[in-house]
Amino acid sequence: MLPPAHLLVVAVGAALLLAFRPPLPALAARPIVAAAGGKPAPTEAAATARWLAAQNTWGVLSTISSDLSGAPFGNVVSYSDGVPGESHGIPYFYLTTLDPTARDALEDERTSFTLSEFPLGTCGKIDPENPTCAKLTLTGKLKLIDPQSSEADLAKEALFTKHPEMEGWPKNHHFQIFKLEIKNIFLIDWFGGPKPISPTEYLEYEKNRALLKSS
Template sequence: MRRSYRRPGRFRRQQPYPPEEPRKFGRDNSQLTKKGKILRFLQSPTERSTQTKPRKPVMLPPAHLLVVAVGAALLLAFRPPLPALAARPIVAAAGGKPAPTEAAATARWLAAQNTWGVLSNVVSYSDGVPGESHGIPYFYLTTLDPTARDALEDERTSFTLSEFPLGTCGKIDPENPTCAKLTLTGKLKLIDPQSSEADLAKEALFTKHPEMEGWPKNHHFQIFKLEIKNIFLIDWFGGPKPISPTEYLEYEKNRALLKSS
């Protein structure tokens, strides 16, 4: 038996239903077309999703891309500090570690607060009596130690200090950039024992290291000083801070001038 239905349009068409498929509520939706396409309002959501054409990606103009890139760079530049570093104050308290922006002050603070450093060996030193730091490291060495013997043959040397022994780095790793590190390079000079500088150096060394005064006389300890030529300091992120020897040595004088002005 043949059945018919009315299609949208001007004509009628005889169309048999397949015997194995039941009639769909009086109309076979799959047969209703318009210009070769199934009418979407008669399709189920599943049928519509399988026939949806992929959308073309939205391409921003070059000017818009430039604005987005500049905005992202500004967000990265002015983002707040990481939570792990929030405990490290940027502005130091009175008498404490200087702020990261004060490179010369940090270098002088490290030299004044430490009592030992690395000079191709672990050596004690002093840069002045407590409270009167001059910035120049003095050493009390014997030629029984290779450090002094090498210095008499080749004066070139480097002297490294770290903030970590002072206990102000907290629980961070000693290599963390916020745990300050200072390296002074120059020449290790032997001081004339009869000079006034030798008396100043002895006072500075024996005040900071009282045990030195009783060291054996037959070991022939002598006073050396480091003539600073270059300075390498890291106390924050962003690489080493540029400090000249003059800026380092005259820091106290410059600070006094700033206070008086």
């Protein structure tokens, strides 16, 4: 699954990491050239965030718990931000109020959704907490989608393509489609702290890339 060129990038990255600890500022700013189709270079923050959202199939959705007096509550959920090859960056979920996460969101929309590069297998031997093993937290509002809308049709296609068994889940569990309306983006993909990415930069990444290509 991992092209040899990408393995080389990981190996070189790991060697640099061991050789220059603690990292020098000059090193922290130096981009790694990504293998074609693989993980984007650390200089490409919006691309990396969109890559993480497109490649993963599950993450942790955190809500303000109504059962636990307002404590944060993280839950493992599946999601999709589009059919393969046509991701749009917005995570859609298929949730039931039999589960606390959907109940919490209907009372308090504030939610964060967290993804790691680690389960994709591209971090190699780098620790999951190492800043070069990318992590993304999208924070915003978890919104229920009108089941009669065209957005619901697109979301269902996105979800059921990546998660085929969802379509057969029990009807009497009343699964509903939710989406995260993104307000804040926290991305770590290199040394030097989180990368500043606005929701617009993140969501319009594909459009901007197309404009760059055609200019």
